[in-house]
Amino acid sequence: MKKELLFAFAAFFMMSLSTITGVFAGEDRKGDTITIVKDEADLSGDGKKDSISIEGTRYEEDSDFLREVFLQIKASNGERFKVELEPGYDPQLQFIDVNGDGVKEIYISVATGGSGGLSNFYLYTLKDFNLKDLTVPDPVMMTTQFLDNYKASISIQETGETYTFDLKSRAEDYEKSGLYNHGKLNEPTELMVDSYSSLKPITLKDGSTGLKGIQRVSGSYHADSIAFVESIWKYNDGKWTLDKVKVVDIESSKKKKK
Template sequence: MKALIKKTSVLLLTGVLALGAMGCANVNAQNDEFKIGDKFTKMGDKAYVVDYKLEDVTGDNIKDNVILVGTKTVSDIFCDTLTVVVQDGKTKEYSKATYKDFGGYQDEEMLFIGDFTGDKVKDVMVSASTGGSGGIVDHMIATFKDNKPSVIFTDKENAGIDINGKYIDGYKAEIEFKDLNKKVLLDVSASKDMYIEQGIYDKEGKLLQKVEPWIYPFSQLEPIDYNGDGTFELRGYQRIVGTSNADTISHVESILKFENDKWNTKEAQYSTYLVK
C-alpha cells in the first residue's frame, strides 16, 4: 500500500523567465495585468493565471506581482504543472520556482505570503489538492529574496512524518515514528468487531493476519506564527490507516519550523479512537 502513495523524486526548477518579444519595458506590473483565469502566454498556450498576490517577496520594500501559473486546458480545473512566477516591482524582470510534477486542482485561495525563514523577507507558499479519497494536498514554499528563487518545501517534505508499524495481539498496533525515534502503542479495539468479521483477530484478541499500518502524506498544512515572533511555522495533519484507506486508526498533528536550512519537527501528537 505504501507504494501507491509514494511520490516521485524532486527536481527543483528555478530561474529567470524570458519575456519574449514583448520586452520588459512594455509590461505594466499592475493588479489588473494578471487576472485569475487569463492566459499567461509567456509560459505557453496552455498556461493560465490560477491565483495572484501583490506583495514584496524580493526584500526591496517594493511590492511585486506574485503569479501562480498552471498548465491546463481552458475548461479544466486540474493543473498539470503549477509554477510561481514573480515579476519584480522595480525592475519588471521575471523569475520562477516549482518542482517536478507539482500540480493540483485550482481553488480560490492557493497562495499564502509570509516569512518562513526568519530573514524578514516574505516567502511564497502554494497549496494544491490532488483529489482522490486520501485527501492529499501538495505544497510548495519558495523564497525570492534578491530575485534568487529557491524552493525550500518540496514533495520530500510533503511526505510528512515517516512511520512503520504492525498489529499485535490485544487489538493493538505498534507504531514507530522513524523520524522522531519514538515507538507507541495504539489501541485499535474500537474496530474489533470489524476485525473479527474480517478474520484479522479472533474474539480473544489474538492476531490472525499480518497487518502493517501506514501513514498518509500531509492532508493539510497551516501557516501559523506559533511563538509570535513574526516568522511562520507549519501545522501539519496526517492520517494513520490500518487495513484499508477507510480504516483510520489515528490522526497525527505536527509543528514544523525552518531552521538551519531544513524543516524540523518541533512538536508531534497522535490520537487513539475510543469508539468508532
C-alpha cells in the same frame, strides 16, 4: 449546370472547413492557460512589489483538475521566473516569513484530489532576486503495526515514543476481512500512513512563523482511520526541525465527544 455544381461544391468545402476550424478552436480553448491566483508582494527585499501568479491548464474545459500548474513571477527589476508544480486542484497562495530574514517567502498548496485529501506544498524565496526552493518539512517518520488482540502501535522515529491503540470495537470487521483469526493476527501487517493532508503556517511561541502538519494513520483500508499525527516545525539554520509532535487517538476522541 457545371457552374451550379461548382458553386455547390465550393459551398460544401467552405462549410466543412468551417466545421474543422471550429473543432480545432475548441481544442485550443481546452488547452488555454488560465490564471488561478494572482497577487503582489515585496519578495526580493528591495521595497518594491513583485507580481506573482499561479497559472494552469485544465484537463478538460469544464474540469476543475489542472493537468499543468505553474508559478509565474514578474519581479520588480523586470526579471521573470517560472516554476512547474505538480498537477492538481485549487492552488492556494500565501506569503510568509519562515526563515526570519524579514522578507516573505512564497507558500503554495495544491490539492491532489485523491481519496486521502492530500496536497502538495511548496516554499520559495526570491530574496535579492535569487529564486530558491526552501522546501517544506518531510512528513513525520514512524513505524506502525497491528498487534494481537485487535491492537495497533505507532512509534515516532524522531522522538522514540510509542503509542498503542485498542481497536476491539472493530474486531468483527477485522475478523471478516481475514486480518485476524480469533484475535490472532494472521500475518505481520503495517498501518497505512498518509503524507500531509494539511500543512499550515502558524505562529510559534517565540513569535516566529512555523508550519503545522497533519497526517492520517489508517488500518486495513483508507477509511479505517486510527489516529492523526500532528507535527509542529520550525525553520532553523537552513533546515526544518521538529518542535513538537502529538498523536491523536480517533477512537478516544469519539468517546470524549459522547
